[in-house]
Amino acid sequence: MGDHKDNGINIDPAFVRALAELLDDTQLSEIEVEDGERKVRVARTLTAAAAPVVHAPAPVATPAAAQAAAPAATAPAVDGFADAVKSPMVGTVYLAPEPGAPDFAAVGSQVKAGDTILIIEAMKVMNPVTAPAGGTLKAIHVENSQPVEYDQPLFTIG
Template identity: 80%
Template sequence: MGDHKEQGINIDPAFVRALAELLDDTQLSEIEVEDGDRKVRVARTLTAAAPVAFAPAAVPVAAPAAATAAPAASVAPAADRFVDAVKSPMVGTVYLAPEPGAANFASAGAAVKEGDTILIIEAMKVMNPITAPKSGTLQAVHVENSQPVEFDQPLFTIG
């Protein structure tokens, strides 16, 4: 039918195309399927967009000539926003709660201790707990429940 014989295994081009479409649909960078002694891996190279820093919008202010303008507040560039963030160690799907309908492991503003589970990442049907690397306050969670994540993507920040 559509099978091709290469290096001793049958390759179904339609199956490979379906896996490639799955990569696009889930925004993953690679997928590997194993069936007995057959193994198919489809991967794509992702190009990272350069971080964009946004300057605050200029607001025209009518002031008397004698008035002194206050110095503008310092705005951190977008690239610095995630400097202290804990980043994803793998590609997978984030879950903020241990099971559907349960309360989240932690929410922004909550006190956490080193080793506390903050979220889990499902990768290849394995649930991987992502824990707090230090004690402090969970300042922000940068992902949403059931969101696919890439390697090194910011997950949360503890201050």
């Protein structure tokens, strides 16, 4: 495949596909490469079925990026966090509704489906992450004010 001309910029589809594969391999949500005056940015949409939140998804540069991201989202976890609720986005975790307030929930406490366990701040928007089911909060895998990545284990309910 050769370069394609789009708005005066030469685009190498193989290079864009390679960047999309790099996103999948490294679990990053976006990558930007600059070469002289040419700049290429590839991003993937962050979604999660376990914890619904309101956020603006990043644009996907190519269908290859979306296809590369799909298997990672549906693959079962192999590590010790198979039952953990994972982060639906990149941001900063807060365990309490505001500084000085008690945490939303403590390890060992009973929670109901829909109870807010923590919030993730992303782009100055506070996104609640709720319990997908009722039970005992077995573990919280993050600390207050900690930055988190997409699909990082947050907490486990048993």
